[in-house]
Amino acid sequence: MSPLITPPSPPVHHCVAVLIAAPASGQGKTTITAALARWHARQGRRVRVFKCGPDYLDPYWHQLASGATVHNLDGWMVGMDEVRARLHAAAAQADVILIEGVMGLFDGSPTAADLATQLGVPVLLVVDASAMAGSFGALVLGMQQYQPGVPWAGVLANRVATGMHTQMLQSSLRDPQLWLGGLQRMGPGKDAQLLPERHLGLVAAHELPDAMARLNAAADALADTPLGRMDWQDWQRWSVAFEAPAQPVAAPQPWLRGRTVAVASDAAFSFIYPANLDCLQAMGANLAFFSPLAGERLPVCDAVWLPGGYPELHAATLAANTGLQADLQQHVQAGKPVWAECGGMLALGQRMTDAQDQSQPLWGILPGEARMQERLAGLGMQQCALQGGVLRGHTFHYSRFTCQAAEVARTSRPRQPVAPDKGEAIYQHGSVHASYFHAWFPSHPRAVAALLGAEPVQWDTAAQP
Structure with missing residues (x-):
């Protein structure tokens, strides 16, 4: 009897990766994702950014920040085979992969949390803490415990008012290891935003002549947080093994050849x-x-x-x-x-x-x-x-x-x-x-x-x- 032949396992590429999510829309996750992409790119790293769900506008900012094409990921619209294929290919070429979530971490079906769990990508939670103090810790704890099995990188408080406010937020966490810093408001006024909005979403980066300056300002602000002060060795704790899909994505037939x-x-x-x-x-x-x-x-x-x-x-x-x-x-x-x-x-x-x-x-x-x-x-x-x-x-x-x-x-x-x-x-x-x-x-x-x-x-x- 012939010995059982074990087929080779799918190739695996390892790459640092985080999924940037939030409790809801409007918390600043696009700004943080773009700032992270720009921060890494300025240090000479090869950055690939992806966007969860259907979105045309956020990717313009991420492409400008990273210098690479941005693709969408979604378990239903795109399909998990294509999601895995794109991430597997990106991991073979990039030093770091950033994935921006959609709406809140647990919104939609499948959710960004589902994607993070299936792929083993740790979640960086961005929370608009402008009107919070001790409740910040309660919100983070609830997000952490809501769905077991979600891998966590940590939490970043956004739109923080002062140094004292930052300390209050940090001390409210049950798990101090989750704290990755507080980012102060970027500009005057309670509702100041670095990336402007209108109906349907953000103003696209190519429509603003100072878009790169805005990204650099966000990256500078991020560099002054514990997250921004981490060295590259620290980032390796978020290394993820990206496997090729079990079934390769089939190429379409040449229905439009010559057209x-x-x-x-x-x-x-x-x-x-x-x-x-x-x-x-x-x-x-x-x-x-x-x-x-x-x-x-x-x-x-x-x-x-x-x-x-x-x-x-x-x-x-x-x-x-x-x-x-x-x-x-x-x-x-x-x-x-x-x-x-x-x-x-x-x-x-x-x-x-x-x-x-x-x-x-x-x-x-x-x-x-x-x-x-x-x-x-x-x-x-x-x-x-x-x-x-x-x-x-x-x-x-x-x-x-x-x-x-x-x-x-x-x-x-x-x-x-x-x-x-x-x-x-x-x-x-x-x-x-x-x-x-x-x-x-x-x-x-x-x-x-x-x-x-x-x-x-x-x-x-x-x-x-």
Whole structure:
């Protein structure tokens, strides 16, 4: 009888890694993550940053701070096989991996805590302590004990007022070993923020001329904490073994080989996952980027992708690009496909009205009108069934779009059936498909290829994804 042959174990790469999380949104974890990335990069270390969950804006700051492309991680939208593959590859090249959590540590499904537990990455908890004293210790203790098995690196108090305040916070901890320091407010005023916000999230780094100066200021402040004074040997206690996924992520078929996809890319259309671009290229697409805000015309192409962004902030400039408007009209009249997501869909509409009731005509290719509002109109993970599978993604918008185009499908929440009063409508008008739905292309490449004209789109309206 032949001896039993044990297959080789998956290769493992070791790398220092921490997951920066918080009890809730708005605690300052993006600032701390970017500051850490900049602090390490200034010392000559190779830094890779990842962002949990669907997010386009925070990664711009992390990319500027680290000098490397930032990818998203999520157990559902991205899938754990791809999560493990990306971290395994990063660990082979980086000195330190930083992962920014999403919302609060235990928010969502799966949570950032679940990700930290599955990967063995210790959690650095960031807490806005501006209105706390002894309760700081109680909050940290509760976070620590809420879910057994979560690995911990420590806690950093953010927006601390004075040295005495810092001492009060530190002394409130039941476990003194968790203390990694207090970071004072960066700027005047109670609500001062180094990284400015607006609706949908942070202002992107490329929109601020002093973005790097802001990051350096944050890194300087961090350097004056116990965390910032740790030497590299101390960081090694947070070394993590990253294994390759048990099942390698399959490469998509070349459904878009020989086809050119024009991609709008500027401050009005900036919600682009790098993984989506990678997916298009892996399917053989040639990518032609153009800037509607810069007055550029539509490149010679077979299909157009209009990503989300902030068309509402640039509506007059977009409307003034009548050359591009004519190009898009000709493109659609020729039966060539357009996939428009969220802001891309609004730009194709007839009109946009802002929250102050000021109206602006737009490109008029879709029979619909957008109205901005103060309240959030859509938020959360979404999916839609087509081409024999499920395309995953999310929705996040502060506008309403009233459209007379045919509604050919509707998205649903993860693991829930399609409901007529929930999810996001997917409209078809000629060769245009448009929705508030932001798609994660690698989750179902064939579906994306179909939306971009590689084959007829087949909506599975009876599916219960």
